[in-house]
Amino acid sequence: MAEATYDPNNIFAKILRGEIPSHRVYEDAAVVAFMDVMPQGTGHTLVVPKAPSRNLLDADAATFGPLLAVVQKVALAVKKAFAADGVTILQFNEPASGQSVYHLHVHVIPRFEGIPLKPHSGQMEKPEVLVENAGKIRAALGI
Incomplete structure (x- = not known):
């Protein structure tokens, strides 16, 4: 099977370019966080790097530091904002994983x-x- 390539017209790329509206909660030079429109729970948020990659398997390693720093920041904020007992962090790679x-x-x-x-x-x-x-x-983020 041929290796799949990044599609610059995927829905998140369109959200990052402002072509599709989103409910953003955080943005910096490298990462955007916005509400999942099909949430699996109250406050379900997506954290997305601006750098293009299909998933963790083909991403530039330099993407992970800024991405995970924002994941932690958002996790702390959603826990506080909704008085949650905990926070689940999920990340899927390729169709077999549920991506x-x-x-x-x-x-x-x-x-x-x-x-x-x-x-x-x-x-x-x-x-x-x-x-x-x-x-x-x-x-909760102070924004």
Whole structure:
């Protein structure tokens, strides 16, 4: 099987270029964090490097330091913003793992005792809920 290449027209690349709207909670020179429109839990946030790569397997190693620093920052903020009991960090690579968008990204999901993750059903969250949750995270980040 031929090695897959990065598609610059994937949905996250379009979000990074501002071609598709998103509810951003954080941005710096290397990374953007925004609300997942199909959340598996309250406050589900995606952290995405601006550098193009399909996933962890083909990313430049220099991408990981800035990416993981923001993952930690966002994880602390979502835990605080939603008074969560914990935080799940997920990252998928290639179809067999469950990856469905082929731009490196990390899921940051606040977790609550006794409440399971919702399935990734393809059902979009109401925009007003995403706006409210994004505001809570930005407040926790001090933005």
